[in-house]
Amino acid sequence: MKAAIIGAGLGGLLAGAKLSKSGYDVEIFERLPFIGGRFTNLDYKGFKLSTGALHMIPHGSRGPLAQMLREVGADVKIRDSNPMAVIMKDTGETIAFHDFRKGLSLTKRVKLGTILACSLKFKPKSNISFKDWILKYFDDDFLLKLADSFCGWALSLQAKDVPAREMLEIIDNMYRFKGSGVPVGGCGVVTGALADVIKSNGGRIHTLSCVEKIITDNNRAKGISANGKTIATDIVISDIGHLETSRMFECGDEVYLEKIKKVTPSKGIKMCLSSDEPLLGHSGVFFTPYAERINGINEVTNADPTLAPPAKHLIMSHQAVISDDLNQEINLGLLDLKKLFPGKKYEVLLIQSYSNGWPVNRASSGSDIGNRTPLCNLYVVGDGAKGKGGIEVEGVALGVRNAMKDIGV
Ligand SMILES: Cc1cc2nc3c(=O)[nH]c(=O)nc-3n(C[C@H](O)[C@H](O)[C@H](O)COP(=O)(O)OP(=O)(O)OC[C@H]3O[C@@H](n4cnc5c(N)ncnc54)[C@H](O)[C@@H]3O)c2cc1C
Numbered sequence: 001m002k003a004a005i006i007g008a009g010l011g012g013l014l015a016g017a018k019l020s021k022s023g024y025d026v027e028i029f030e031r032l033p034f035i036g037g038r039f040t041n042l043d044y045k046g047f048k049l050s051t052g053a054l055h056m057i058p059h060g061s062r063g064p065l066a067q068m069l070r071e072v073g074a075d076v077k078i079r080d081s082n083p084m085a086v087i088m089k090d091t092g093e094t095i096a097f098h099d100f101r102k103g104l105s106l107t108k109r110v111k112l113g114t115i116l117a118c119s120l121k122f123k124p125k126s127n128i129s130f131k132d133w134i135l136k137y138f139d140d141d142f143l144l145k146l147a148d149s150f151c152g153w154a155l156s157l158q159a160k161d162v163p164a165r166e167m168l169e170i171i172d173n174m175y176r177f178k179g180s181g182v183p184v185g186g187c188g189v190v191t192g193a194l195a196d197v198i199k200s201n202g203g204r205i206h207t208l209s210c211v212e213k214i215i216t217d218n219n220r221a222k223g224i225s226a227n228g229k230t231i232a233t234d235i236v237i238s239d240i241g242h243l244e245t246s247r248m249f250e251c252g253d254e255v256y257l258e259k260i261k262k263v264t265p266s267k268g269i270k271m272c273l274s275s276d277e278p279l280l281g282h283s284g285v286f287f288t289p290y291a292e293r294i295n296g297i298n299e300v301t302n303a304d305p306t307l308a309p310p311a312k313h314l315i316m317s318h319q320a321v322i323s324d325d326l327n328q329e330i331n332l333g334l335l336d337l338k339k340l341f342p343g344k345k346y347e348v349l350l351i352q353s354y355s356n357g358w359p360v361n362r363a364s365s366g367s368d369i370g371n372r373t374p375l376c377n378l379y380v381v382g383d384g385a386k387g388k389g390g391i392e393v394e395g396v397a398l399g400v401r402n403a404m405k406d407i408g409v
Pocket of ligand 1: 005007008009012029030031032035036037038039051052053054055056057058108126203209210211212239240268269270309318359360361381383384391392393394396406
């Protein structure tokens with residue numbers, strides 16, 4: 001059986017590794033000169049910056065991505081963060097993430113415990129947002145700000161944009177798989193190791209190969225055409241989201257076309273800083289609920305010093321984009337950094353913004369519509385088709401797992 005994969009991002013490579021390990025003849029087509037998409041390293045002045053991700057795997061060595069990497073035999077070491085995360089309060093003090101309840105009154109703490117225990121079992125059926133869910137039960141400023149900070153960091157959204165149902169799935173997974181981790185060598189090591197697995201199983205990866213068309217016959221994908229050549233295959237996997245995929249063939253399924261209109265990408269801004277001294281001093285996430293724009297910061301060199309030149313630290317901040325004025329968003333983020341690290345010396349290495357065709361998430365959390373398409377042997381993977389409750393690359397892994405189950409591998 002032969003599989004063609006459109007795009008060599010994490011989703012395409014994970015699917016390719018799984019299929020090639022199961023005996024499929026895999027051929028991957030990537031339009032760029034390099035593989036990895038938004039999950040690979042960008043070397044700059046001796047720092048390992050990245051094309052997208054902040055070198056963090058949300059559930060670390062115990063999560064769905066780590067499990068899949070082990071399953072396919074990808075050689076990746078993940079160092080779990082310790083602590084998982086800390087929160088900066090309005091007073092400037094920090095508390096451990098698992099102690100966030102300490103920011104609440106005793107009555108609210110008891111209520112939160114009860115409601116969370118029930119809600120994790122009985123997820124809300126309505127489309128209530130996470131913000132409205134908090135307002136309904138708590139109306140607490142600290143919780144609302146923490147929710148925005150968490151959603152901004154992990155999903156590049158505000159709490160008002162995330163369905164409570166999806167957020168409760170995410171919280172469920174946080175209890176199940178626990179906290180984050182950093183792949184040793186950065187996110188490029190993950191996609192590089194997957195490419196090695198594919199090649200060792202006889203698969204081929206072509207860079208500078210843009211797929212222009214999916215060839216169809218009688219509601220089936222028959223192959224793809226790339227760089228003017230047609231390649232016949234038994235299945236096609238697309239790592240470029242439902243919308244872009246639907247533009248590659250004549251799709252007459254109005255219900256599907258209506259559904260994919262509702263899939264919205266999420267926008268974000270990442271800032272990479274260099275410092276001679278540690279600004280955080282730990283490898284977990286530093287949540288900043290009281291900052292104007294920055295949602296969270298990490299200092300990955302505490303987990304893997306090789307991500308920066310000797311005696312340097314690599315610090316990365318992330319913020320969801322709130323207004324249409326990108327310059328203002330960036331300036332507010334830079335101002336936040338000054339306030340968060342008063343008197344500290346750091347150099348801004350790079351500021352990157354992400355939206356539309358190169359977003360933080362192709363389908364913002366809660367807007368995913370699954371892996372299937374109107375063609376029975378065409379599947380979408382990647383962050384345009386994440387699995388339920390999966391934060392970013394964990395969602396990519398859960399989505400690939402669902403697609404593979406459907407295919408039968
Ligand atoms: C600022 C930022 C920070 C992030 N931080 C984290 C983090 O710390 N942890 C985390 O878990 N996730 C993080 N993410 C999300 C994570 O990077 C993405 O979810 C993940 O990399 C998406 O992988 P993908 O395979 O779905 O898509 P992509 O990486 O976009 O891969 C798709 C590939 O398809 C190629 N392609 C497109 N069209 C064609 C075509 N016609 N023919 C051939 N090839 C084509 C593209 O060039 C690309 O290489 C972050 C993202 C951003 C932007």
